[in-house]
Amino acid sequence: MAKFSKTKRALLIGTGVIGGALVLGTTLAWSRVASGKNFKPPVKAGETAFNAWLKILPDSTVVVQVPRQDMGQGIYTTLAMLVAEELDADWSKVRAEQSVVNPVYGVSVLLGDGAPPALRPAMMALGPVLGLQLTGGSASVRDGWMPMRTAAASARAMLLSAAGAKWNVPVTELTIEKSIVKHAATGKSAAIGELAQVAGGLTPPSTVNLKAPKDWKILGTSPARLDVVEKTLGKAQFGIDVRLDGMLYATVKHIPYVSGHLQEVRWKNGAPPKDVLHLARGDNWIAVVSTSYWSAKKALEEAELVGGGDTGTVLSSEQLAAQYNEVLDGKNDGVLKPLRRTFGEHGNAEKAIASVAKTQRIDAAYSVPFQAHASMEPMNCTVQIKDGKVDVWVGNQSPTVVQWLAAGNVGVPSENVTVHTPYLGGAFGRRIDLEVIRQALACAKLTDGKPVQLIWSREEDITHDAFRPAVSARMSAAFDDKGGLLAWHHRIVGPSVTKNVMARMNPLVAGDFPPDFANADGAAELPYALAHFKCDHAQVELPVPVGFWRSVGNSYNGFFVETFVDEIAFALKKDPYLFRLELLKDQPRYAKVVDAAASAAQWSSALPKGWGRGIALVYSFKSIVCQVVDVEIVGKDIKVRRVVSAVDCGTALHPDNVKAQISGAAIYGLTAALKSQITLKDGQVQQRNFDTFPLLNMAECPQFETVIVHSGAPLGGIGEVGVPPIAPALGNAIFAATGKRLRGLPFVLG
Amino acid sequence: MPTTLTLNLAPVTLNAPDDKPLLWALREEANLVGTKFGCGIAACGACTVHVDGVAIRSCVTPLSAVAGKQVTTIEGISAKGPNAVQKAWIEHQVPQCGYCQSGFIMATTALLEKTPDPTDADIDAAITNLCRCGTYPAMRSAIKKATQLQKAGG
Numbered sequence: 001m002a003k004f005s006k007t008k009r010a011l012l013i014g015t016g017v018i019g020g021a022l023v024l025g026t027t028l029a030w031s032r033v034a035s036g037k038n039f040k041p042p043v044k045a046g047e048t049a050f051n052a053w054l055k056i057l058p059d060s061t062v063v064v065q066v067p068r069q070d071m072g073q074g075i076y077t078t079l080a081m082l083v084a085e086e087l088d089a090d091w092s093k094v095r096a097e098q099s100v101v102n103p104v105y106g107v108s109v110l111l112g113d114g115a116p117p118a119l120r121p122a123m124m125a126l127g128p129v130l131g132l133q134l135t136g137g138s139a140s141v142r143d144g145w146m147p148m149r150t151a152a153a154s155a156r157a158m159l160l161s162a163a164g165a166k167w168n169v170p171v172t173e174l175t176i177e178k179s180i181v182k183h184a185a186t187g188k189s190a191a192i193g194e195l196a197q198v199a200g201g202l203t204p205p206s207t208v209n210l211k212a213p214k215d216w217k218i219l220g221t222s223p224a225r226l227d228v229v230e231k232t233l234g235k236a237q238f239g240i241d242v243r244l245d246g247m248l249y250a251t252v253k254h255i256p257y258v259s260g261h262l263q264e265v266r267w268k269n270g271a272p273p274k275d276v277l278h279l280a281r282g283d284n285w286i287a288v289v290s291t292s293y294w295s296a297k298k299a300l301e302e303a304e305l306v307g308g309g310d311t312g313t314v315l316s317s318e319q320l321a322a323q324y325n326e327v328l329d330g331k332n333d334g335v336l337k338p339l340r341r342t343f344g345e346h347g348n349a350e351k352a353i354a355s356v357a358k359t360q361r362i363d364a365a366y367s368v369p370f371q372a373h374a375s376m377e378p379m380n381c382t383v384q385i386k387d388g389k390v391d392v393w394v395g396n397q398s399p400t401v402v403q404w405l406a407a408g409n410v411g412v413p414s415e416n417v418t419v420h421t422p423y424l425g426g427a428f429g430r431r432i433d434l435e436v437i438r439q440a441l442a443c444a445k446l447t448d449g450k451p452v453q454l455i456w457s458r459e460e461d462i463t464h465d466a467f468r469p470a471v472s473a474r475m476s477a478a479f480d481d482k483g484g485l486l487a488w489h490h491r492i493v494g495p496s497v498t499k500n501v502m503a504r505m506n507p508l509v510a511g512d513f514p515p516d517f518a519n520a521d522g523a524a525e526l527p528y529a530l531a532h533f534k535c536d537h538a539q540v541e542l543p544v545p546v547g548f549w550r551s552v553g554n555s556y557n558g559f560f561v562e563t564f565v566d567e568i569a570f571a572l573k574k575d576p577y578l579f580r581l582e583l584l585k586d587q588p589r590y591a592k593v594v595d596a597a598a599s600a601a602q603w604s605s606a607l608p609k610g611w612g613r614g615i616a617l618v619y620s621f622k623s624i625v626c627q628v629v630d631v632e633i634v635g636k637d638i639k640v641r642r643v644v645s646a647v648d649c650g651t652a653l654h655p656d657n658v659k660a661q662i663s664g665a666a667i668y669g670l671t672a673a674l675k676s677q678i679t680l681k682d683g684q685v686q687q688r689n690f691d692t693f694p695l696l697n698m699a700e701c702p703q704f705e706t707v708i709v710h711s712g713a714p715l716g717g718i719g720e721v722g723v724p725p726i727a728p729a730l731g732n733a734i735f736a737a738t739g740k741r742l743r744g745l746p747f748v749l750g
Numbered sequence: 751m752p753t754t755l756t757l758n759l760a761p762v763t764l765n766a767p768d769d770k771p772l773l774w775a776l777r778e779e780a781n782l783v784g785t786k787f788g789c790g791i792a793a794c795g796a797c798t799v800h801v802d803g804v805a806i807r808s809c810v811t812p813l814s815a816v817a818g819k820q821v822t823t824i825e826g827i828s829a830k831g832p833n834a835v836q837k838a839w840i841e842h843q844v845p846q847c848g849y850c851q852s853g854f855i856m857a858t859t860a861l862l863e864k865t866p867d868p869t870d871a872d873i874d875a876a877i878t879n880l881c882r883c884g885t886y887p888a889m890r891s892a893i894k895k896a897t898q899l900q901k902a903g904g
Contacts (some may be wrong), residue, residue, distance in 0.1 A: 046804060072847030074885045092818035222791045224843060231848030233832060234784025238849060241783040292766075293787075294774040376788050376882045424787075425831040425849030426882045458789045480751070537755060568890055660888065667884025690880060699874035701886035716821030 020648050039104045041065050043455070052104045053151035055082050058129075058385040060179045060193030062087060062094045063095065063193035064148075067105030067133045069397055070227060070373075071427035072664070073719040074657040077225045079287035081653060082144055085213060085218045086152035088176035089192070095119050096226050098421045101399050105132025110139040113622075126306045132218075133539045134398040135547060136432060138621035143652065145715060153208035165380045166190075178309060190248020209231065213651065213712075216413055222475050222656035227423065237422045239395040240380045240455060240591045240668035243471060247382070248277065250443045250454040251296040252287040252436075256465045259282065259312025259543040268302035275299045278446040282439060293455050306585070311335070313683035317470065319720075321367065321543075324472040327493045327538045328365075338493065338539035341515055344524035346673040347532030352487035362571050363476045370554045370678035371468035372551055372693055377425020377600070378461050381440035384451035385410055390417045391451075395424035397432040401505065409441045428668070429548030433466050434505060443528070462693050463685040466501070466547030467678055469494050475564040483572045483642040485583065487532035490523050495542045504545065515539075521553030522620055522724055523561055524744040528583035528628070544680070549721040554620040558724030559745065562616035566743065576732060577603050579685045589648065593624045594711050600707045601628035610634070611641070612737025613624050618724035619727030622647040623716030624709075626665065627725040629702075631733040636749040637724055638674060638734060640702040646708040649716035655708055658718050663704040665722030671696045673727040674746050753755040753813045757782075758826030759775030768814035775813045776823060784824035784852050788880070798853040798860075801824050803859035823851040827859060835859045838896035840887075846883035854880050856894055868899055 040049035047063070049055045055063040064080040072078060076096035084094045099105055110125030112120045123749075156176060162170040163181040167188050173180050174325050182189045192199075212221070230236040256261050262284050272279060276299045278289035278536045284307060290296035327338045353361055382393040384405075391407045398420040407414045423432055440454040456464075471494035478487040496516035516539065517524070524535045569579035571673060577598045584591040594617055617626040630642040645662045676693045681687045687693040727745060735741050740749065756782060764779045771790075776782045776799070776887045790797030792807040799808045800822040808816060827833050832840060835858045845851045854877065860866055861876040868876070873893055881889070 070847075071844075074846070224840070225845075227845050227848065228840055228845055231830075231845035232836045232855065233828040233850055234852040234855075236826070236848050237783075238786075240787065243781060243783065264798070292770070292774060292778050294767075294770050294778075297765065374882055376786075376794065376880070378787060423848060426847045429881075458791070581770075636833075660843070660885070663887055664884035667886065668882065689791050690789050691791060694885070695880045695882060696886075697880060698877045698886045698889065701890075704887045724867065 002407060004264050005637065011023040023263065027351055032683040039098060039102050046241070050155035050200050051151045051204065051705050052099075052102065053148050054087070054155055056155070056192055056196035058196065059195045060090070060093055060191045062089045063181070064094060064096045065099035065100040065270070066096045068135040068144070069395070069421055069424050069427070070395070071135070071395075071424035071431070073305055073661060074133070074225055074654065076227055076658065078141050078221070078654050079148060080219050081142045081223070081739060082148040083152040085216055086149045087156050088119060088178070088620045090179040091218055091223050093211070093719055094226070099709050101403050103128055105133050106131040106278065106400070107134050107139065107143050109143040110134060110137045113137060113139060117271065125342065131399065133401060136397055138427065138719045138721065141716065142715050149210050150208060153210055154204045157200040157205045157208055158202045159195050161202055162195045163190060163207045166198070177688060196723070220651070220655070222654050225657070233455070235355045236378050238425045239393055239422050240377055240425070240453070242393040242422065242453060244382070244384065244451040247292060247451045247495045248289050248447055249290040249293040249296055250280075250287050250440070250452050251293055251455055252438060252439050252454060252460060253300045253303060253305055254285045254460060255307030256547065257307060257313040258315070258464075258680065259713045260308045260310035261681070262305055263309070264306040266304040266306060273302055273604040275541065276445065280439065280446060282373045282442065285439065285745070286671060287439050287443050287454060287471065289446060289452055296629050297457060307386030312545055313681050315543060316546075317369065317679040317680050318660055320557065321363070321472065324367070324493045327540060328472065328474050328491060333663045336542070338538040338540050340536065340538050342534065342536050343515070343517065343520035344535040345533065347487070348384075349398055349487045349489040349532040351532035352532040353476050353478040353489055356486070359481045361476060363474065364567055364743060365472070365474045366560045366563060367472040368559060368745045370544070371672050371676070372462050372465040372678050372687070373426075373428045373430035373547075374462065374693060374695065375424075375426030375428060375430050377432070378458055379456040380454060381436045382448070382451060382453040383440040383444035385699060386443045386449035387476050388416055391420065392420065392437065393418065393420040394437055395427070395431055396420060397424075397427055398439065401434065402437055407439060410445070423642055428550040429552070430465065432501060432548060458690070459688045462687050462689060465678070466504070466545040467499060468549030469544075469546040471540070472658040473560040475560060477564070477568055479572060485530060485568060486528045487537075488526075489534045491536045492520065492523060492557070492558070492560070493538040493540060494519065494611070496539050497546050497548055500546045500678070501548065515528060518553045520557065522557030524617060525647070526561065527587045528565070529586055532628075550665065551620055551720040552722070554618060555669070555672075556618070558616070558618040559727045562618065562725060563731050563743065566614070566728070566735065570735070573613060578614065580617060589711055590619070590624055592698060592711070593617070593648045595644045596707045596709050597626035597628050597644055600646065600705060601630075601642075601644035603628065608632070610737060612733040614729045614732025614734070614736055616725035616729035616732060620721050621717030621723045623718065625662065625721050627729040629726070629729040629733040631730060631737055633734070633737045633749065638747060638749060640670060640674070640700070640730060642705070644705045644707070645722065646707045647711055648711045648713070649718050649721070650711060650713040651715060652708045658708060659706040661718045662706045662722035665720060667696055667701060668727045669723040669726035670730070671747060674729050753817045755816050755818060756820045758829065759786060760839065764813060766813055769812050772799065772808035772813055772816055772821070776808065781825050782825050786849055786852055788853070791904045792840055793880070794853070795857060796850050796851070798854040798856040798879065800856060803860065803863060807858045812877040821882065824856060826855070835892070835896040837899055838892040841895060842888045842892040844885050844888040844892050847884055850881045851880060854881065854889060857904055858896065862896060862900055866900060868893070
């Protein structure tokens with residue numbers, strides 16, 4: 001268990017957001033909290049809202065209110081399945097609809113996730129008080145699990161009551177099957193749409209029983225995703241597709257540096273070109289409003305932004321790596337201001353490692369670079385400010401925060417702000433940031449009520465992302481006389497992503513900051529049996545914006561930990577798969593996942609010459625994933641041929657989607673392991689677009705096989721958990737093929 | 751500088767500068783937003799449309815270059831319901847976030863017009879679009895299914 005409790009992190013997120021709301025100058029949700037419990041979503045004629053979570057139409061269509069954002073993870077479908085299951089609804093007549101912003105939809109599990117068991121209920125109770133709708137932490141299904149099933153079971157009971165009264169029969173004799181209420185003895189039946197209006201007016205039951213998993217008809221199967229047809233026909237609406245009468249377009253240009261301030265704008269011909277209708281300016285950017293994105297972009301090409309005045313205007317990746325090494329050497333570097341903390345400890349690892357002979361210890365140093373999110377839909381936001389009302393259309397991971405921001409920014413009450421959330425064309429943590437919304441608001445203030453759509457170019461997206469931080473680590477381990485692993489010491493240096501994101505949201509929370517457990521995610525608590533264990537983290541201050549990047553701390557700690565486990569296995573002349581099993585002798589749930597992956601991959605089967613096989617295991621977001629990678633080395637080319645994954649997320653509610661998320665996340669991780677990175681030179685990002693920040697493509701994509709291990713344990717997340725093991729499994733495979741141990745990403749064979 | 755072309759089988763005149771990329775003319779003038787902006791440098795293929803039946807990247811194609819030509823977008827191929835590629839896409843549940851999918855479907859539709867029975871190497875060579883969600887494995891299965899559906903008459 002960590003020395004610094006995860007509670008503090010959750011509290012910090014909570015207080016950060018509350019502080020953010022207050023500073024944004026709006027009436028915080030407090031006044032609306034009371035209304036939350038009995039809240040019902042807006043209805044159109046004929047629709048009946050049973051509670052916050054579902055409406056039923058006269059034709060028996062069930063419209064599920066989804067307060068989370070679909071960025072590809074399939075959440076509209078899985079959350080709708082929770083409702084359909086308890087309602088016994090006909091899946092072919094279930095729709096998902098983005099809910100409005102209301103405190104009743106606030107996340108609870110996400111807040112409670114990090115807290116120790118004793119404090120977890122208290123943290124979760126904060127959920128409806130904060131009323132924060134946020135999609136992240138692979139928590140959406142876990143968050144919807146109780147409220148959405150309960151809401152559906154409650155609606156089901158109301159429908160039965162209505163039918164029982166109508167037919168004058170006991171409710172206990174009624175059943176619902178595929179949205180039809182039936183009374184077997186009399187042969188009476190009615191579709192739920194016929195009963196909805198009366199049923200919706202009844203008093204909800206005080207308690208409901210939820211189905212046992214053995215009685216599920218929809219959960220655990222893989223119905224067609226609700227969004228696939230419209231996404232296939234080109235009809236799905238993303239933020240960038242919003243079209244409004246009289247809409248203007250805008251685009252933005254930042255100063256060339258990752259930090260610092262805009263000092264001067266120099267126009268090629270001394271003044272903005274004629275296509276510029278309006279010009280907005282921020283601390284490190286300008287935006288041009290024009291009649292078209294294209295004309296706005298062309299106009300901005302004539303602008304040179306002069307800026308600087310910050311250490312970020314001189315930083316290079318090499319320099320940063322050297323500074324990280326100084327911090328790891330224990331030097332108190334005044335530039336990075338390291339804050340040293342221990343996130344996990346038992347026994348005395350340092351003493352144990354210092355006391356063994358040199359032949360009984362192993363040390364290694366690892367690093368990862370900055371990474372961009374590179375969502376396929378470039379950042380964009382559409383705003384209309386008219387008659388004291390603000391409408392914001394944006395693919396964002398927290399419509400609640402968008403509402404607070406817009407209200408404070410424009411100076412109107414929250415209820416005058418309507419946030420419209422279309423589909424998100426990828427997010428991966430990127431769309432929690434608010435900068436594009438601030439910029440669009442600034443533009444919309446200039447246009448006399450006309451709507452403005454602000455779109456970032458891909459170049460702005462790559463050069464001014466909030467990056468996955470560059471992180472370095474040193475690992476040391478000691479063996480005992482019998483070749484058993486005795487002690488483990490992991491030291492990490494990097495910035496706090498949570499602090500950085502919160503500080504951008506609200507500068508007031510930038511000062512003294514509680515420990516950010518995400519720094520040590522995937523490192524502080526390992527499943528392996530280790531007599532002596534310590535995980536240290538030196539939190540540094542960087543002049544580079546950093547953000548949550550799919551799987552966050554696990555994305556780098558998984559690489560460090562699982563590569564080092566492999567190095568230890570090799571040093572002890574042990575098979576990396578069997579060595580992991582040995583370390584997991586008291587962890588049967590983990591061992592089962594490792595066995596499942598190794599078995600599906602035929603771990604011991606022979607490989608052609610020049611090929612190698614590697615394995616890695618990472619627990620993240622309450623799920624366990626083990627991956628086995630087969631790689632072929634052709635000259636200096638690394639060709640990933642096959643990825644076999646085993647995943648235990650407790651229960652796979654939509655198995656096909658679980659598999660799609662695991663392979664998709666692994667491909668996301670393979671891009672970072674093989675192809676892309678963000679590097680800095682003289683304070684500027686050296687990559688600009690997909691030519692210099694390439695993504696894994698179809699030809700490079702390996703074969704995938706994913707095995708689901710059903711443990712029935714409490715639900716784990718799925719959207720991010722396929723990322724962490726892929727880089728170490730690949731690196732370990734490269735080592736098996738070549739004998740070369742690559743300790744930095746992306747992998748390059750020299 | 752109006753440009754006249756045939757767009758999804760209908761003659762249209764788009765009033766935009768000659769050098770404005772077809773992508774933006776489609777999205778802003780023609781109000782067809784199924785064709786997506788991804789990179790602006792022809793690297794990702796999200797903007798793929800057909801010009802006289804050939805898949806091109808509309809973000810780097812000036813509007814003037816398609817004067818008098820047949821341009822087909824995702825809206826055009828979807829007009830009569832899903833084509834064989836789209837049917838296979840739905841069967842294999844390909845999309846995740848969905849943003850890049852129009853481009854992939856246009857590229858695949860063009861590939862199968864020319865090469866009705868593509869090998870894996872043909873697919874690798876022709877389908878160079880980018881998908882950040884990593885839907886490639888499902889796409890490859892869907893492309894193979896689409897060849898069967900197409901042979902069976904769509």
